[in-house]
Amino acid sequence: MPEPHNLEHARHSLAHLLGAALLELYPGTKLTIGPAIEGGFYYDADVPVKVSDADLEKIEAKMRELLPSWAGFTREEISAADASERFAGNEYKLELIAEIEAKGEPVTLYTSGSFTDLCRGGHVEDMGSIPADSFKLSRVAGAYWRGDESRPMLTRVYGYAFASRAELEAHLQVLEEAAKRDHRVLGKQLDLFVFSELVGPGLPLWTPKGTWLRTLLDQFVWELRARRGYERVEIPHITKKDLYEKSGHWTKFSDELFRIKTREGHEFAMKPMNCPHHAQIYARKMWSYRELPQRYANTTMVYRDEQTGELGGLSRVRSITQDDAHVFCRMSQSKEEANKIWDIIEEFYGTFGFELRVRLSTHDPATPERYLGEPSQWEAAENTLAELARERGAITLAGAGEAAFYGPKLDFMAKDAIGREHQVATIQFDFNQPERFDLTCVGESGEPERIVMIHAAIMGSIERFATVLIEHVSGAFPLWLSPVQLRVLPVSAKFAEYAQKVADVGRSVGLRVEVPDADETLGKRIRAAEVDKVPYTIVVGEKEEADGTVSVRNNRTGEQETLPTAELIAKLATLVTTRS
């Protein structure tokens, strides 16, 4: 969302102030760049000493100390040569100056207080307009110069900045809310998955409850696919390197491949993707165009040797479960197939209340060498996708240059309950693998015809989708997806038998029901069900047993009612089958 223009100026001005503070506190510091960002600002500097989070207070104090001596910013335009002299010894600024000069832009300096910085502008008129309590330094981090990992690592200090103290605090509140929804916290609390130091980083272990979640999500996707003619396939998790040499992935993925050498010296790899395997299933025979499309679905793990620093919770792992599917079809069928996949995506994400946005990712005509295949083929495929988007009335973002090297795609972004957007599903056309594996069908004329392959992941990866979903619903899954759907609590042990009877009625229609021992007070057991985010708690005692009823408590709303057992169970069963 766009923020008031002057707030961005305030943030940028505060970055200057931060730079000045760093310079004063750490002599020998070489400043680089300090932009405004969403929510605040940062400054990247080459600081000769180690700066840690503990120093933030000191830096912030220095900023507040300097602030009153700053007023407006004065602009000064100087020659590149003068600027270079002025920033002699600061190779970062010199690099920037050279770039500005090369672009033919004016070299400008901005001064406030006693601090002058190379800057293109965009400041507040008066530093006095920035409340001293409207900003807060948040953390120190490392960042590569120019975002290039082959270049020096700089010290980056981040700060939050808003128009007022109240807005700053509101922002911190939002962050706190997000932290409460953190899938790592909820995953532990709800007992969904764990990591073991013995198993290794990025290799999640799924508990019984977490496995229910995975299974139910996968089943849902499978139902949507089965209705559209997909068939399940299964493949081994390792393969000879030859497969990836042929597919072209051996070089592209080489750093990420987990390699295996057999005792006879043959080289294998854990699969980092499934498409080549699926292509080999397709390639098993000659196909008539009448038999196409062939649609193969396969939920399976792939393995990628991600750098340890990139791993985090479930959102970035080394064993990734993809709900992968590939459609092998003629180009003329591709639109209809993409349309069907889109239907699945819409129904799937709609069920959870995600708002979707679509990006049409096309090739960049300026760099044809980055793409494989005929320009005419690309154009046709991109037109197909654009047409489809138009027909569906979707608001599509243009993503020129965002295509994969092997074909254009539609990328879907889902907005979650607290407004964050996540890239989720994709529909990708692939010209590369049909070419490399010589995938064809026999057309009407009896001649072989090159086919197209469509990659169709709905969740993308179950791990990543699970993080998005857990945080979206804050751990309170809809009934159909809850690992435990119902907890039956007898008021006391006297009614344990009746509680079991009620549970059995639920289980007979496929509900997942728990009946904990009545060895704690009722209040405590009700609280436990609430904390565990079980959707419904049933309480039974003397009255219910006599009437054949149950008292049910909706743990999402706190409402409760008493009704005949059969009636409640039938109601819940309906909610489950309709996924409402």
Place this chain on the structure above:
RNA sequence: GCCGAUGUAGCUCAGCUGGUAGAGCAUUUCCAUGGUAAGGAAAAGGCCGCAGGUUCGAAUCCUGUCAUCGGCUCCA
């Protein structure tokens, strides 16, 4: 992988400047037999991440290592 921080009981966390560990919740047992968000008591539970080093003595200081977190780079 890089920069910074953190690692103490199953979980969440105390443990000041070095003198070999503590709470709450969870667990187990006993009492209480409960009516819609925590009844009471007791017990058990720790290679203070791991390996070295400094020291009479290390959870505490130093080095290395592993893991986690916040970023960077990369990515489903």
